[in-house]
Amino acid sequence: MAETAAPATTRQKDLSARVSPAAQLRSAFETGSLRGVVELAEVSFLTMVGLRVDRNSDAGQRIASVTGGLPAACGGVSGSGDTTVLWLGPAEFLVVAPMEAHESLGGDLIQALKEALAGGEGQVVDLSANRTTFELTGPRARAVLEKGCSLDLHPRVFKAGTALSTEIGNIPAILWKTRDDSYRIFPRASFADFLGRWLLDAMREYASPEVP
C-alpha cells in the first residue's frame, strides 16, 4: 500500500517530478520566440481556483474580501496583489495566483476561500491542474492571436486588464490581456500541446523580414 501522505522531506523531490502540460515544447518555445517581436512561454503550475458563488450573496461578499473583489461583468478582472479573479460567468469566477499559493507549497489561499464560503451556497474547487498558462508577449502578439480568435483584439476595444473566455485556434481558452502587448492564455491541459504548436506556427512568419 502506497503512502498517501508524503513526508515533508520528500516534498522537493516530488515537485521536481511534476511535468507541466506543455513541458515538451519548452525548447520549441525558446527557439520559436523572436526577441522584441513576439515571445511565447509557458508559465507552469499557477494556482487556479474555480469559484461558483453569487457575488451579491453573503458568501460572495466574504469570498470577495479574501480575493480582493469579484468582477461584476464579462471581461472583468479584479484582485489584490498576486491574486487575480477573472470573470467566467454571472456566478462563476477563476482565481489565478502564483504557484506558491497552492497548499502543496504551504499556501493558504484555497483554505481561506473554503473558509470564506463556509456554509454558503457555492463551490470552491482547486483547478490548478485543469489549465496551463501561456504568456504571449511582444508587439506582434495581437497579430498572432488574430489569426485564430474572432474577438476584436484592437486595443480600443480589448483593453489591458480584461479577460474573456473565447476560442483561440478553435480551442476554448481564456484570454487575459495583462498589459499592452502581453497576453495570458489559459487552455485546458489536454489542449496545451496543440495550442502551443498552433501559436508557434502562427509566430513563424514574423521571423522573416516583412515582404512589402
Added chain:
Amino acid sequence: MLLISCPNCGSRDETEFHYGGQAHVAYPENPNALNDREWAEFLFYRDNTKGAFAERWLHSTGCRQWFNMLRDTVTYEIQAIYPMGTARPDAAPPAPESGTASTAPDSTTTGTAAPSIAATSIATSSAPASTTAPEGATK
C-alpha cells in the same frame, strides 16, 4: 456565420455557441399518465417552423449560460434574445438590443413576402447594434 448577442458577453461568433433546440417544451406534469405516443411526442417531436422560431442557445465557450432566442428560420434574422424561463415575446420588429444578424429582406430565396432575387447566400452583415455589450466585449 451568425453574430449572436449573448445577454452576458455581447456579440460573439456563432461558433462559440451550442444550439439547444426548440424552446418552451415543457416537461409533462404527470409523465406516468402519458401513453407511448404522447411520451414520444414530448421527447422527439419538434416544430419545423418556417419563420420566427423560439429556440434555446448555450454560450458554451463563453459564460456557459443558456438563453432563448427568437430567430427567423428563413432570413436568419435574430428578432429577440430573452432569458430562460420567460415567455416568448411577440414576434415584433427587432428589439433594439438584439438584431445582430441580417435584416436584409432579400437574403433568401423563399421569403413569403417578397421572393425576389435568387440570392443563395445568407447575409449576415451585422448591424453595429449591441448596446448591451459590456466593456471589452467585441462587436
